[in-house]
Amino acid sequence: MRHFLPGFALAAGLFLGAIAPAVAQNPFEPVVYVNDRAVTRYEIAQRARFMQVLGTAGDDATVEQALINDRLRLYAAEQMGIATTEEGMQTGLEEFASRAGMSAAEFTEALGQAGVEPQIFRDYVEAGLVxxxxxxxxxxxxITVSDAEVDQELKRQIETPVISRVLVSELVIPAPPGQEQAAMNRASSIAASVTSEAQFAAAARQYSAAGSAGAGGRLNWVDLENLPPSLRPILLSLSPGQVSQPLTVQGAVILFFLRDEQGTLRPGAREQVLDYMTLRLASAAEAAQIAARTLGCDDLYVEVGPEVAPMITRQTQSQNAIPTLIATQLASMDDGETGVVSYGGAADLVVLCSREPALLAEARQEVATTALPDDGVEAAVPAADALPSRDLVRDELFNRKASLAADAYLAELRANAVIRRP
Known part of the structure; x- marks a missing residue:
């Protein structure tokens, strides 16, 4: 599956200028064969230039592996009778170039200025298309995505704070004309080797040209909204203690180290909707006896029998709409658990069927069909757009599964391929 850096990084990388060509006696010499299809030194050098323009350059071994993977992708497509049409290819080229705010022709011309042949661009896009x-x-x-998986992902998002501030360190490596590759290689080496803030700080003191170098690259807390929009997803993709991939900008290569982050829950995320049952009984002792035999909401109907079952009340309500004594009892209960609320003489047998965030209940649009009128659920959900739609979440889960399946299939192709050196 292809990965693209934000458009501003692409555009900046395109105008770093041509990269000094690698020295080789025979640039067209095969380096490796994949199912009898050669990968040459020239292709490796060209792909390395292309990837540097995209801001994702790596060493020769990384570039070679990427080309091997492309050979495997093309081989699989050929075996299945899949090929690109010229119209499909042009659409793919235009779509890719648009990420840098260019047409395919403009992008190809800019690549030429950086020393990248047009065919390298076409080969890269073709492998992705097929x-x-x-x-x-x-x-x-x-691949299927169940409603339960969508609920679980929405619940995870509801319970995850929305990041609003980040605490980062920076390392800016100068990349003057003619030294871009050396700067990228150094940045890649640092990104691959740094495992702690102390190591990143040492590297920043040694290599960074930023004013923060003396402080180990450390910056103060910064609000996420104050950062350039293209930089936000890069930092949000990191967990505290991680280093970003090298980011190419005009005249420099930048690394970021995320030291910490702060966020807040979505409005209404702490509100819960409870699905529960109550049954009024003559005494707490009787309620306790039935509770001891009841294993869950559905089981309660069986335990009390058909004559008493119609007396059971099942409700879906937000916390602030549940009577205080019952809400207090439910607060300490797990799904399927029973409890007793005693009123001196009579008592309520209480069974918790389920609890979930009010935002999730609203997103599923089920509350209106199960809750009593004016139960307070709507008040617990301040905005309909507080979460992505269920369809969007389903698509994200589907794409995630498809990506994992694709990676597994590529690994299978690699295991079954004949990969040999000359």
Missing amino acids: WRAVVRQRLTAQ
Whole structure:
């Protein structure tokens, strides 16, 4: 599956200028064969330039592996009779170039200024296009996303704070004309080797040209909204203690180390909706006896029998709409657990069927069909757009599964391929 850096990084990288060519006696010498298809030194050098323009450059071994993977993708497509049309190829080129705010022709011209042949761009896009078709034809029919998985993902998002501030360190490596590759190699080496803030700080003191170098690259807390929009997803993709991939900008390569982050829950995220049952009985002792035999909400109907079952009340309510004594009892209960609320003489047998965030209940749009009128659920959900739609979450989960399936299939292709050195 392809990965693209934000458009501003692409555009900045395109105008760093041509990169000094690698020295090789025979640039067209095969380096490795993949199912009898050669990968040459020239292709490796060209792909390395192309990836540097995109801001994702790596060492020769990384570039070689990327080309091997592309050979495997093309091989799989050929075996399935999948090929790109000229119209499909042009659409793919235009779509890719648009990420840098350019047309395909403008992007190709800019690549030429950086020393990248047009065919390298076409080969890269073609491998992505046919692989997309392979995955769609071979794998996607086997992928399903259940409603329960969508609920679980929405619940995870509800319970995860929305990051509003980050505490980062920076390392800015100068990349004057002619030294871009050396700067990228150094940044890649640092990103691969740093495992702690102390190591990043030492590297910043040694290599960074930023004013923060003396402080180990440390910056103060910064509000996420104050950062450039293209930089936000890069920092949000990191967990505290992680280093970003090298980011190419005009005249420099930048690394970020995330030291900490702060966030707040969505409005209404702490509000819960409870699905529960109550049954009024003559005494606490009787309620306790039935409670001891009851294993969950459905089981309660069986335990009390058909004559008493109609007396059971089942409700879905937000916390602030549940009577205080019952709400207090439910607060310490797990799904399927029973409890007794005694009123001296009579008592309520209480069974908790389920609890979930009010935002999730609203997103599923089920509350109106199960809750009593004016139960307070709507008040617990301040905004309909507080969460992504269920369809969007389903698509994200589907794409995540498809990506994992594609990676597994690529690994299978690699294991079955004949990969040899000359």
